[in-house]
Amino acid sequence: MVEAKKYRVRFAPDNLSIEVPAGTDLHRAAAMAGLELRSGCGGEGTCGRCAVLIKEGKPQVGQGNLGAKYRREGYVLACRTLVTDDLVVEVPATSRLSEHQLVVDKIGKREILAEQEADPLARYPIDPFSRKIYVKLDPPTLTENTSDLSRLLVKVRQEIGREDVRIDLDTLRALPETLRQGEWAATVTVSDYDGNSEIIRVEPGRSEKPAYGLAIDIGTTSNVVQLVDMSTGVIVDKRGTYNRQARYGDDVITRIIHAVDGKDGLKQLQDAVLETLNDLIDSLLAAGELKPEDVGYVVTAGNTTMTHLFLGLNPRYIRLEPYIPAATSFPIVRAKDLGLHVHPAAPVLSFPAVASYVGGDIVSGLLATDIADAGAVSLFMDFGTNGELVLGNREWLVTCSCSMGPCFEGGGIAFGMRASPGAIQRIKIDPRLFDVKLSTVGGDNPRGICGSGLVDSLAKLREVGIIDRAGKFQEVKSDRRREGTDGPEFVLTWGREAHGGRDIVITESDVKNLIRAKGAAYAAVRSMMRSMSIELDGLDRVFVAGAFGNYLNVRDSVEIGMIPDVPPEKYQFIGNSSVKGARVALMSKKAWAVAEELARKMTYLELSVDPGYMDDFMSALFLPHTDMSLFPSVRR
Amino acid sequence: MPVEIQKERYTSKVATVTIGATKEQGGTRTSVVTVGGDSTLPFLQFEGEIPNPPVIAMEVVDRNPDWNLSLKAEFGDDILSDPAKWAKKCVDECGAQLIYLRLQSADPELENSSPEKCAETVRKVLGAVGVPLIVQGCGVDEKDNVVMPMVAEAAAGENLLLGTAEQDNYKTLTAACMVHKHSVVASSPIDINICKQLNILINEMNLPLDRIIIDPSVGALGYGIEYTYSIMERIRLGALQGDRMLAMPVICNVAYEAWRAKEANAGEDEFPGWGPQAERSVLWEAATATNFLQAGGHIIVMRHPKAVKLVKKAIDDLMVPNKY
Known part of the structure; x- marks a missing residue:
């Protein structure tokens, strides 16, 4: 058998060779070289996001x-x-799946909702799933001759x-040596496993480190890991990045197709998310000078599909x-069964879901509020890619989900990005002059437009008359308003000011x-409010979570008819x-018990x-809506 | 035993729109037409007011049209080649309450008449009749956007009803109506949301709501008439329930739709069971028209004098008070 010929590919400017x-294909070659390229279509050549420039050679x-x-x-599509x-x-920056840096932006203006600071933990009794206790044992003698384990268990039972x-x-297995090494003093990590207390670690002597746990959000687009000191609940550090499953498609549907159609698809997706999480965990551990064993508990929240893929469920x-998931409540597993870089015996809890399209992330979200x-x-x-909604109070809760498409997370938009x-x-x-002033995340040169920028753009384009209420571009006197290859467009940033030198536009x-x-x-x-016979003035509070960076302009969001027209003070981001x-x-x-009940x-x-x-959808395809009485505050 | 009649009470009513202007009002019309004002569903007079009966507008084209010969025979080529004479005949002999003048010759594929020529035609028709005018462009947006402003200017103050504004092309016509004090036909493709969106868009250009007429796009009998029926029903219910953006009176272009139905044109030789084409076509137009009366049409555009006569009779019958 002749071995396939091999070629060397060098990726600039990173100078990675493989x-x-x-x-x-080049997309795969880049991945093998350790360079993640964007992909919205799973390699079908339809999304145009993995464009790279061939400098030398003929592919x-x-x-x-x-x-x-x-x-x-x-340029070619990788x-x-x-x-x-x-x-x-x-590889231009626009084609890279770059590090998703968490935005911490504090803008003090009233109508821009910066994130709320109140700690949701305050509402629940502190009773962590994992804790460390220090025990001093009496050394064994010829008369006090119970086993090492019995000796330890007696103390631990007393303590907890x-x-x-x-x-x-x-x-x-390690216990006999550990106890003697610590001269019968030890620090024991006790984690709750399915209702039982389990010793998962014994350290000799007194350990200075608290018990650590991880709170993980497995989002379709981005994943976030918080390292939590479980003795105090303090977030020691956090990291976020893109979910690497993105290389198999932008939305859950494409990923489900990949999981069930191809050979090993499910495994690839599970590996991709585990890789993503492990990178974040490794980085957190390195920064905190910790070892994987120091982390004794993991709680994850994700939508139903993400949880299925994380656990390798079909x-x-x-x-x-009729849209039936394998499960809505998920078994507790051990970190070693998944390959997470934490203590191998650390239990991993996954938030229960409500239905196929209302997942554990929403249940978890409710825990973070007092709804x-x-x-x-x-x-x-x-x-997000799906919009999930919950309406209710302590007596009743209804929930639903709708497909919004990926555009507020940057998908399907010419210059969309996260x-x-x-x-x-x-x-x-x-x-009058249609000059544009803009601000970017981190103050960098503009690269693209994210969710909050898109909301803003829609509202502002409408306000100055570049688009009408139906979203149609109007003729205005400005060289920013021009005909592009896909019809009318408006230039937000000229190429000379933009990262990468291309004009950043928003198209019809x-x-x-x-x-x-x-x-x-x-x-x-509307559908949900109608089904519960709740009118606008019946809404006491509105909580907005999700993909808009860390804030949302409420005024603009109402102006475009995305969120209910209630006073800004009722909103919390x-x-x-x-x-x-x-x-x-x-x-x-x-709190976990509450989540299961919710x-x-x-x-x-x-x-x-x-x-x-x-009908509601058709009437909402207008800025803000064809029923203007639903938007009393919108200027006519 | 007395029967108690259940009556629905609505919170609102259809807006009224007046077309045409008399000398005192700044125009030259001898009569004006007011439509709308209904506070109930069509002809349920025991339930609410129907202050203005539906009206018939007869179609006049600015070129000898390619119509069915049986229809053309009603007028004769001499009349059909002269819009002014044609309009006068419609008013004097057929009792048309409005003239619907279609400036078809402006079509670049046909005579490509200049805007000036079109405006002149409008002036001539205005001179020949005293009833108000509806003026319709040739249907080619780019051309209509030049022709209609010229027409609007030439007939400033006459309060014409100008057509048609559509979702993708409403600004020029609306602006012309604003400046020269006319009303506008807002046309949507059998879609209540687009209908409403367009009305909002037009109103946002500051044209008052009482200068907009809804064209819901109609279909002829046998050609989807029920779709328009249900859209018109929803428009009326919306109006009665207080939706100002759906409260405008409705125009139904029965003429064009009924006369392109196969049933209105096919000869008896082709379908012996269908009976004579000349009678059948009249009935087809009249049946389509009366259907839209029942659906809530306020202005019915028609062609055939005999069909007009039938429909006028139907309107008279339907307008007999049926108060219980």
Whole structure:
């Protein structure tokens, strides 16, 4: 058998080299070299996001969605380009799956909701799932000759006041030496495993380190890990990055298809998310000078599909009518079964889901608020690729989900991106000259537009008359308003000021996509309110969570008809509520019990069988809405 | 035993729109037409007020049209080649309450008449009749956007009803109506949301709501008439329930739709069971028209004098008070 010819590919400017067999596609070659490229279509050549520039060599270039201008300049789509020569490839920043830096932006203005600071933990009794106790044992003698374990268990039972204490086998193996090494003083990590107390670690003597746990949000687009000191509940450190499953597609549906259609698809997706999480964990541990063994508990929250993929469960029937998940409450597992870089015996809890499209992240989000404890009627909105909503109070809760598409997270938008450095987050347009002032995440040169910037753009383009209420571009006197390859567009930033030198534009089809997304969300709000006979003035509070970086301009969001027109003071922005709820659960067994109850008791509304939803959706495809009485504060 | 009649009470009513202007009002019309004002569903007079009966507008084209010969025979080529004479005949002999003038010759594929020529035609028709005018462009947006402002200017003060504004092309016409004091036909493709959106968009340009007429797009009998029926029903219910953006009176272009139905044109030789084409076509137009009366149409655009006669009779019958 002849071995396939190999070629060397060098990626600039990173200067990463890799030798790959002939016929490997560039997307894969980049991944092998340790460089993650963007992909929204799973390698179909339709999203146009993995464009790279061939500097040297002649690859075999396939078809795909890339403008003629770029092709002429030597750009190709990495996923459709096969290595058939030694290559030097330049990877522009816009094609990279870059580090998702968490935005901590504090803007004090009233109508811009910065994240709330109150600690949701305050509402629950502190009773963490994992704790460390220091014990001093009496050394054994010829008369006091019970086993090492019995000696330890007696003390531990006394300390924690529980009888049901067990020990993990590996810990037991090391126990005799550990106890003697510490001269019969030891620090014991006790974690709760399915209702039982289990000793998962014994350290000799007195350990200075507290018990650590991880609160994890497994989002479709980004993952966040918080390292929590379980003796105090303090967040020691946190990290976030893109979910590497993105290389198999932007949304849950594409990923489900990948998981069930291909060979090893499910395994690939599970590995991708575990890799992502392990990188974050490694980085947290390195920064805190900790070892994996120091982390004795993990709580994760994710939507139903993400939890399925994380645990390696078959997600196929989530996608197919009547949309049935394998499970809504998930077994507790050990870190070693998944390969997480924490203590091998550390229990891993996954938040229970309500239904296929209302997942554990929402249940977790509720824990992070007091919606389920208060008499006031609250609306909870989590905007992402899917919008999930909860309406109710301590007596009743209804929930539903709607497909918003990926556009508020940057997908399907010409210059869309997530809220990472360089993302345009706020804009102002001069009503006469149409000059644009903008601010970006981190103050970097503009790279693209993130969710909050898109909301802002829509509102401002409308306000100054560049688009009409139906989202159609109007003729205005400005060279920023021009005809692009895909129809009318408006230039937000000229190439000379932008990262990468390309003009950053928002196109008419972007606008239409955004209107559909916000329309879907608002229609879901309407359908849910209608089903409970709640009018606008019946909403006491509105919580907004999700993908908009760390703040949302309420005025603009109302102006475009994405969120209900209630006074700004009723709004609270809670950012990534999913990871917050995970931390609450980590620190309070009571809170976890509440979460399990919430997941059971929430009433799920299936919008696809609600005959009014389509009408609501059609009426919401307008800025703000065709029923202006729903938006009394919007200027006419 | 007395029967108690259940009556629905609505919170609101259809807006009224007046077309045309008399000398005192700044125009030259001898009569004006007011439509709308209904506070109930069509013809349920025991339940609410119907202050203005539906009206018939007869279609006049600015070129000898390619119509069915049986229809053309009603007028004769001499009349059909002269919009002014044609309009006069419609008013004097057929009792048309409005003239619907279609400036078809402006179509670049046809005579490509200049805006000036079109404006002149409008002036001539205005001179020939005393009833108000509806003026409709040729349907090619770019051309209409030049023609209609010229027409609007030439007939400033006459309070014409100008058509048509559509979702993708409403600004020029609306602006012309604003400046020269006319009303506008807002046309949507059998879609209540687009209908409403367009009304909002037009109103946002500051054209008052009582200068907008809804064209919901109609279909002829046998060609989806029920879709329009249900859209019109929803528009009326919206109006009665207080939705100001759906409260405008409705125009139904029965003429064009009924006369392109196969049933209105096919000869008896082709379908012996269908009966004579000349009678059948009249009935087709009249049946389509009366359907839209029942659906809540306020202005019915028609072609055939005999069909007009039938429908006028139907309106008279339906307007007999049926108070219980």
